[in-house]
Amino acid sequence: MAFRGILRTGSDVEALFLSDVSNDGPALLLIALGKATAGADTDGDVAAPGGRARVELKRLERGFLELVLDVKLEADKGRLQLFADGQMRDDEAIEGDTRWTYLVKAQPGA
Amino acid sequence: MLRASIGFFVCMFVLPHSAFAQREASAREACRDVFPSLPGAPSIPRQDVDCEVVAALIVDRQTQPFFSVLRKAIPARELQSTRPSGASTSGTGGQNEAIAAPQPIALAAATLAAVGSDGGSDAIASIAVNPAMLLTDPADKEAVARLSRFLDLSLLVPVDGIDRDEDGDIDYFGLRVRINATGLSNGSRLLEQAQLALGRIAELDAQRVAIIEQQLVDATDVQACARELAGDGANEESLVAACGAPITLEISPTDYETLARALAVAREEADSRYLGLDLRFDVGDPTLGAVPLARGRFLTAGLAAGRNYAFGADALSRYGVNARLAVRYASLSDTALTSFAAEGGIGLEVRRPFETQQVAAGLGLEFRQGGEEGSENQTQTNFLMVRSSLRVPLSASAALSIGFGKPLTGDTSSQLSVAFDSGLLLPRR
Numbered sequence: 001m002a003f004r005g006i007l008r009t010g011s012d013v014e015a016l017f018l019s020d021v022s023n024d025g026p027a028l029l030l031i032a033l034g035k036a037t038a039g040a041d042t043d044g045d046v047a048a049p050g051g052r053a054r055v056e057l058k059r060l061e062r063g064f065l066e067l068v069l070d071v072k073l074e075a076d077k078g079r080l081q082l083f084a085d086g087q088m089r090d091d092e093a094i095e096g097d098t099r100w101t102y103l104v105k106a107q108p109g110a
Numbered sequence: 111m112l113r114a115s116i117g118f119f120v121c122m123f124v125l126p127h128s129a130f131a132q133r134e135a136s137a138r139e140a141c142r143d144v145f146p147s148l149p150g151a152p153s154i155p156r157q158d159v160d161c162e163v164v165a166a167l168i169v170d171r172q173t174q175p176f177f178s179v180l181r182k183a184i185p186a187r188e189l190q191s192t193r194p195s196g197a198s199t200s201g202t203g204g205q206n207e208a209i210a211a212p213q214p215i216a217l218a219a220a221t222l223a224a225v226g227s228d229g230g231s232d233a234i235a236s237i238a239v240n241p242a243m244l245l246t247d248p249a250d251k252e253a254v255a256r257l258s259r260f261l262d263l264s265l266l267v268p269v270d271g272i273d274r275d276e277d278g279d280i281d282y283f284g285l286r287v288r289i290n291a292t293g294l295s296n297g298s299r300l301l302e303q304a305q306l307a308l309g310r311i312a313e314l315d316a317q318r319v320a321i322i323e324q325q326l327v328d329a330t331d332v333q334a335c336a337r338e339l340a341g342d343g344a345n346e347e348s349l350v351a352a353c354g355a356p357i358t359l360e361i362s363p364t365d366y367e368t369l370a371r372a373l374a375v376a377r378e379e380a381d382s383r384y385l386g387l388d389l390r391f392d393v394g395d396p397t398l399g400a401v402p403l404a405r406g407r408f409l410t411a412g413l414a415a416g417r418n419y420a421f422g423a424d425a426l427s428r429y430g431v432n433a434r435l436a437v438r439y440a441s442l443s444d445t446a447l448t449s450f451a452a453e454g455g456i457g458l459e460v461r462r463p464f465e466t467q468q469v470a471a472g473l474g475l476e477f478r479q480g481g482e483e484g485s486e487n488q489t490q491t492n493f494l495m496v497r498s499s500l501r502v503p504l505s506a507s508a509a510l511s512i513g514f515g516k517p518l519t520g521d522t523s524s525q526l527s528v529a530f531d532s533g534l535l536l537p538r539r
Contacts, residue, residue: 003170005152006163026380028373030305034312036320042305042312046380064166064316068308070180070373072381097180103166103319 004082004090007060007102011085014056015067018079021050025072029053033104035063047078065102069094133327137161140332148340161332165322168339169315172359176366180373224528237265263287282394288386300379304372311365318359330354378420386414388434397490397523403444404488412436412454427462438478440489451480451491461501472499476515486521493520501531508532 007013017029026049032042041061047053057065069080074096082090082100090100141161145151150171154163222235266284322339329335335353346356390410397404418430435454442448457474474497481491496518501511508531515525 002174003150003152003167005154006158026377028301028304028376028380030308030373032305032308032312034309034314034316036316038313040309040313042309044301044305046301046376048380064169064312064319066308066312066315068177068369070377072377097177099174099177101166101170101315103163105162 002099003101003103005102007065007084007089007104009060009062009104009106011060012056012058013060013065013089014054014083016079016081016083017047017053017069018081019047019049019051019053020077023049023071023073023076023078025049025076027053027072027076027078028070029055030068030070031055031057031065032068033057033060033063033065035061037061037063060104062106063104065104067100067102069098071097137327137329137332141326141336144333144336148336150340161326162319162323164326164336164340165319168322168336169318169359171340173311173315173318173361176361176363179363179366179370222530235267282392282396284390284392284396287389298376298379300372300376304369304376307365307369307372311369314361314365318361321359322357325353325355325357328354382418382428382430384414384416388412388414388436401487401490401523403442404490405444406440406442406488408438408440410436410438410453418459427460429458429460432457432459432472432474438480440481440491442485442488445485445488447482447485447488449481449485449489449491451478451489453478455497457497468501469503470499470501473497475518490522491520493522494518495520495522504530 013031015029015031017027019027027047028044029047030042030044032040034040040063041057043055043057045053045055055067067080067082071078077093077095080090080092080094080098080100081088138160141164142156142159145154145159145164145167148164148167151167264284264286266282266286268282326332326335326339329352331352331354334351335349335357338348338352339357346358349355349357388410389412390408392408392410395401395405396408412434413436414432414434416430416432418428420428433454433456435452438451438453440447440449440451453476455474455476457472459470459472461468461470475494476497477494478491481489486492494517495515497513497515499511499513501509503509511527511529511531513525513527513529517524
């Protein structure tokens with residue numbers, strides 16, 4: 001399931017990929033917010049096998065957020081986590097390339 | 111006249127606005143009703159769902175197939191493991207690499223090396239494990255990933271016992287720790303290019319969400335339109351029937367191919383360099399009796415780095431340069447002599463994947479300089495040695511490697527080793 005739900009505007013998000021020690025090679029973790037007003041904010045990091053990749057975006061604006069994990073082999077594994085304002089939002093053991101998407105919008109009534 | 115003006119104002123502005131607001135509210139309720147039943151819909155509180163959320167789900171589903179190009183862009187060699195499958199025997203007569211590289215094994219491995227030197231022949235066994243496997247349940251991958259620090263630990267012992275002369279002292283054992291770091295750092299130009307490519311896609315997806323949201327609000331049957339857009343197999347006829355108008359998202363495969371290329375190049379860069387820490391601790395006689403009075407304790411700490419490049423028409427083969435520099439502390443047992451020495455080396459390696467292994471050949475120079483004058487033989491210092499190595503796979507997890515070292519200067523022995531390397535196959539979940 002790629003679409004994970006809603007994130008609130010103004011929040012800070014952080015994503016971690018914990019690379020399995022048995023993985024064959026490095027994994028690339030990318031995050032990008034396509035802003036409703038135009039343009040995009042991005043971040044990226046690399047995890048060696050057994051290591052960790054961390055990306056973050058602060059003060060999200062309204063838009064569409066993509067989190068993409070690109071591993072070396074489809075059998076490479078690890079744990080992908082996303083935190084919003086320090087709280088764990090999503091946490092899943094994954095295998096192979098993975099994409100999570102979120103809609104960033106204001107709180108209703110805000 | 112005033113009544114006519116007020117009536118005109120209400121008809122032109124208030125009523126349409128009111129009708130628009132009613133349509134939006136109606137569409138919002140329809141989107142809330144249909145969202146839970148759409149394929150791939152996550153659990154979201156009903157009051158938080160509107161047509162924009164439905165549109166985001168639709169855009170995600172319609173663009174997901176284009177991300178499959180990430181797999182197609184991977185070269186064939188990426189399907190083959192290139193991780194070394196042997197335990198470390200570096201720094202002993204059983205060293206089977208021209209220049210020892212601190213690239214850890216994946217899980218566990220063993221090497222059995224037959225060594226020939228001026229002192230005769232012997233055999234060394236080396237077993238390598240990843241310490242995370244000792245500290246946690248291997249099935250708990252989250253804990254393993256958290257605890258691991260991309261290193262392995264090798265234990266080396268002579269094959270026929272660690273106290274062959276039965277004098278109560280260990281003849282020899284060695285410990286090796288290899289730690290490796292990726293060659294691509296956060297903020298590198300190649301990584302930024304991949305970020306830009308994904309940023310472009312995210313920007314387009316945000317625009318698509320706005321387009322789909324408006325089309326849902328304008329649809330004659332919001333729920334049917336949402337189901338058609340979120341499902342598989344929609345065509346123009348079915349979209350017109352459900353949404354009241356043909357709806358197509360302009361999605362260019364080029365954007366995803368650009369991302370795939372950028373990712374492949376960035377990962378290639380990450381995989382082609384290494385910087386590692388190489389720690390060695392030896393107790394006993396690392397010459398295995400070749401040199402009298404050579405027993406002691408030896409601690410070596412160094413850095414190793416390497417860079418490799420693809421070559422050949424199919425870019426499967428790689429050649430590279432490896433180098434290491436370390437400091438070695440020696441404390442001899444029989445003479446109570448202690449000394450420091452600098453050691454290191456530089457070498458060339460060529461390798462080519464062969465199924466899950468690799469064929470590799472290397473040639474290099476190693477040196478060790480330092481120590482007390484007159485004790486070079488015991489501390490194995492002040493030499494320059496040429497080393498060569500050849501590694502041939504025997505099976506998916508085993509390989510045969512041959513290493514030869516001949517001193518160019520210094521009073522140290524030539525060495526020949528023939529080793530059998532075996533790596534533990536990883537379980538697949």
